[in-house]
Amino acid sequence: MTPSNKRGKLFYKFFYFFLLISLGPLGVVGYYFINLTQESLKKASLNHQKSLAIGFSDAVYNYVSTFRNILVEATRMEDFASMNTARQNSSLNHLMQLQAAFLELSVFNLQGRETVRLGRFLGREPEMRDFSQKNSFLLALRDGEYVGELDRFLGSYPTVTVGVQVLNPATYKPAGILMAKLSLNGISSMLAQAFPQSGRSRAAVMGSNGFLIAHSDRKQVFKPDARLPKAVEEILLSHDEDQGGGEIALPDGERFLGAFATVKDLAWVVYVQEPITMAYQTAREMQGRISWVFLAVVGFVLSLSFLVSLLITQPIQALKEASVKLGRGEFEDLPQLKMPNDEIGELAQTFNQMSDSLRVKTAELFKAKEDLEKFNHTLENRVEARTRELRAAQDELITKERLAAIGQMASVVGHEIRNPLAVINNSVYFIKTKLATGGEVDPKISKHISIIESEIQQANGIISEILTFARTRELKPEVQSANTFLEELLSSYPFPSHIQLVQDFASENPVVFIDPDEMKQCLRNLIGNAIEVMPGGGVLKVSTVLVQQGWVRMDVADTGPGIPADILEKIFAPFFTTKARGTGLGLAVVRKVLDRHKGKVEVSSVVGKGTTFSLYLPLASRPSSMTVDSRQ
Amino acid sequence: MKENLLIVDDDAHLRESLAEVLDLDGFKCFQAGTAKEGLEMAKLHHPQVVILDIQLPDSSGFQICQDLRRTSKQMVLIMMTGRFLSSEEKTQGFGLGADDYITKPFDLKELSVRIKQLLSRAKNK
Numbered sequence: 001m002t003p004s005n006k007r008g009k010l011f012y013k014f015f016y017f018f019l020l021i022s023l024g025p026l027g028v029v030g031y032y033f034i035n036l037t038q039e040s041l042k043k044a045s046l047n048h049q050k051s052l053a054i055g056f057s058d059a060v061y062n063y064v065s066t067f068r069n070i071l072v073e074a075t076r077m078e079d080f081a082s083m084n085t086a087r088q089n090s091s092l093n094h095l096m097q098l099q100a101a102f103l104e105l106s107v108f109n110l111q112g113r114e115t116v117r118l119g120r121f122l123g124r125e126p127e128m129r130d131f132s133q134k135n136s137f138l139l140a141l142r143d144g145e146y147v148g149e150l151d152r153f154l155g156s157y158p159t160v161t162v163g164v165q166v167l168n169p170a171t172y173k174p175a176g177i178l179m180a181k182l183s184l185n186g187i188s189s190m191l192a193q194a195f196p197q198s199g200r201s202r203a204a205v206m207g208s209n210g211f212l213i214a215h216s217d218r219k220q221v222f223k224p225d226a227r228l229p230k231a232v233e234e235i236l237l238s239h240d241e242d243q244g245g246g247e248i249a250l251p252d253g254e255r256f257l258g259a260f261a262t263v264k265d266l267a268w269v270v271y272v273q274e275p276i277t278m279a280y281q282t283a284r285e286m287q288g289r290i291s292w293v294f295l296a297v298v299g300f301v302l303s304l305s306f307l308v309s310l311l312i313t314q315p316i317q318a319l320k321e322a323s324v325k326l327g328r329g330e331f332e333d334l335p336q337l338k339m340p341n342d343e344i345g346e347l348a349q350t351f352n353q354m355s356d357s358l359r360v361k362t363a364e365l366f367k368a369k370e371d372l373e374k375f376n377h378t379l380e381n382r383v384e385a386r387t388r389e390l391r392a393a394q395d396e397l398i399t400k401e402r403l404a405a406i407g408q409m410a411s412v413v414g415h416e417i418r419n420p421l422a423v424i425n426n427s428v429y430f431i432k433t434k435l436a437t438g439g440e441v442d443p444k445i446s447k448h449i450s451i452i453e454s455e456i457q458q459a460n461g462i463i464s465e466i467l468t469f470a471r472t473r474e475l476k477p478e479v480q481s482a483n484t485f486l487e488e489l490l491s492s493y494p495f496p497s498h499i500q501l502v503q504d505f506a507s508e509n510p511v512v513f514i515d516p517d518e519m520k521q522c523l524r525n526l527i528g529n530a531i532e533v534m535p536g537g538g539v540l541k542v543s544t545v546l547v548q549q550g551w552v553r554m555d556v557a558d559t560g561p562g563i564p565a566d567i568l569e570k571i572f573a574p575f576f577t578t579k580a581r582g583t584g585l586g587l588a589v590v591r592k593v594l595d596r597h598k599g600k601v602e603v604s605s606v607v608g609k610g611t612t613f614s615l616y617l618p619l620a621s622r623p624s625s626m627t628v629d630s631r632q
Numbered sequence: 633m634k635e636n637l638l639i640v641d642d643d644a645h646l647r648e649s650l651a652e653v654l655d656l657d658g659f660k661c662f663q664a665g666t667a668k669e670g671l672e673m674a675k676l677h678h679p680q681v682v683i684l685d686i687q688l689p690d691s692s693g694f695q696i697c698q699d700l701r702r703t704s705k706q707m708v709l710i711m712m713t714g715r716f717l718s719s720e721e722k723t724q725g726f727g728l729g730a731d732d733y734i735t736k737p738f739d740l741k742e743l744s745v746r747i748k749q750l751l752s753r754a755k756n757k
Binding site for chain 2: 410411414415418419420421422423424425426427429430433434456460467468471473
């Protein structure tokens with residue numbers, strides 16, 4: 001058997017069923033879970049980017065407002081409102097030395113004329129400008145302060161113009177405007193610190209017109225036409241919200257997670273970007289981890305389903321195998337079923353009971369079959385025996401019919417041959433008598449007359465023998481002692497001298513119920529035959545033996561030449577003879593007489609040793625009672 | 633004087649040969665081939681001895697034996713037969729008046745003696 005056959009279909013049914021009910025929901029849940037976590041993680045990443053952008057927008061605001069505050073502080077310095085250019089010059093010079101971010105510092109009077117101008121790259125007598133028509137001056141005068149006018153100082157450093165009112169401390173009325181060109185490199189430094197070059201995240205600050213104010217990669221900023229990539233810039237410029245973010249795909253195929261936040265009071269936008277791969281690192285890790293967990297769970301479910309299916313189907317399989325064996329009738333080979341304490345266990349128990357019952361029933365069937373065979377055998381034997389009996393009866397009938405035919409023939413012979421014999425006899429007698437009266441007779445005629453007379457006698461003897469055999473006279477049985485009967489018969493029989501007679505009679509003195517005349521004839525025939533076959537002398541033994549079951553046997557045994565087997569079976573047939581002269585009726589008469597006495601005759605012969613005829617006769621009464629009688 | 637002797641048998645040769653032999657013994661023999669003829673001959677010749685075959689063409693020998701015995705008590709009636717007779721048959725024959733039985737072929741000397749013996753006994757009755 002292959003293993004798959006051994007597990008069977010039921011096992012796989014259970015197995016697939018368990019897999020379906022466990023892995024199905026698990027798959028659905030897992031899928032949603034992964035999606036959910038991915039989404040949340042991505043959202044978290046975006047939020048993180050957003051918060052970075054917001055944080056930096058605050059920082060940028062603080063940067064700008066810090067320097068504005070410094071300017072406001074500067075205007076409040078002693079005598080600054082007096083608009084004393086010398087004093088102002090000295091203060092601003094000091095300020096410029098303190099704060100490297102200030103690239104230029106100027107003071108304008110209320111008419112917009114520049115009264116003080118300090119710059120890091122200006123000559124000793126710089127040109128005084130008229131800002132009366134400039135937005136920066138007008139807005140600063142109107143609103144009290146101004147931040148704007150992004151510019152690239154010397155075509156490289158990004159700068160912003162910041163203007164604050166110079167207030168008269170006594171009247172709180174503007175006395176002029178302090179204007180500064182503020183370097184924005186600090187912001188780039190700040191970004192570079194937060195987003196180092198080694199990392200792949202980048203941050204930038206952009207003005208409302210796309211002017212690149214700062215970049216974590218400073219090289220990007222120090223270009224006259226520095227701008228953010230077109231795709232990013234478009235998104236940033238087209239937004240309406242204060243903050244936002246999402247995935248961005250650049251034309252070169254790079255994908256980023258970007259976020260932006262507007263800087264408070266300024267139209268600037270802080271932009272933060274991180275490559276998608278990095279931004280979603282966590283999500284991916286989480287996905288991987290969940291996948292592993294999922295795989296582990298699948299593996300676990302797989303083995304659990306396998307085990308459970310095996311656990312359920314194994315007893316059934318064992319039962320099935322046992323059933324197959326039972327079906328083949330291998331009762332001795334049935335496995336011991338160890339079953340769980342459940343319905344299957346009960347089934348196994350039922351199966352055991354069933355197999356026991358089946359074993360008993362089968363044994364009974366086998367027994368019945370055997371009995372039937374025995375009975376059949378007996379029946380066959382009986383049929384055979386009955387057939388033998390019938391055949392014997394048939395043989396007997398045939399014999400009887402033959403005897404009847406012989407009787408018929410004998411009757412004819414008696415009438416039709418004895419008559420002419422009588423006539424011949426009469427005529428011969430007449431001739432003989434006549435010749436005797438006429439004197440001397442020719443001796444030859446006398447001799448021939450004697451021959452005729454002798455032959456008439458011979459013929460008459462044969463006819464008598466046939467008639468005797470055919471005669472159906474009534475049996476006249478008498479109770480006789482077998483020994484005495486034989487003794488009398490033998491004593492009167494004229495034995496020739498060359499025959500030695502031996503008698504051996506049974507000591508029990510058996511008694512038989514026989515017709516003495518017929519039995520004498522019968523024994524004379526046998527003795528006559530015996531004497532005939534021993535012309536040169538021999539032993540004739542006559543004996544009686546009490547055989548079992550109520551039979552006596554009379555044996556007439558000679559020491560003649562014996563009878564060959566092929567002849568032995570025919571000797572009792574009427575008219576069968578081996579003699580030169582004889583009717584062949586002697587032994588036929590013996591058998592007929594024994595048949596009439598309900599006995600039987602048997603012959604045994606050894607060629608060269610002799611022949612024994614055994615006459616079996618039923619005992620007249622039981623030998624045991626005879627024994628008792630003889631004792632009394 | 634010669635005694636009359638009647639032989640009744642359907643076999644002419646047997647009748648004649650027996651008649652010739654008995655003639656030598658001094659009997660005057662008459663012959664009959666049937667029962668009817670036998671009875672007529674008996675009426676005509678009044679035989680002292682009748683030798684009868686048991687089986688005759690027209691009747692049983694026993695029947696004639698009975699008829700003849702009715703006519704004469706002294707008549708010697710001898711039955712002839714070619715076969716064995718059962719003792720019942722013999723008894724029946726004696727009952728019907730038969731004096732003796734002879735079996736074919738006959739010992740003629742014996743037959744002669746028997747007839748003479750029976751005759752002498754019958755005369756003394």
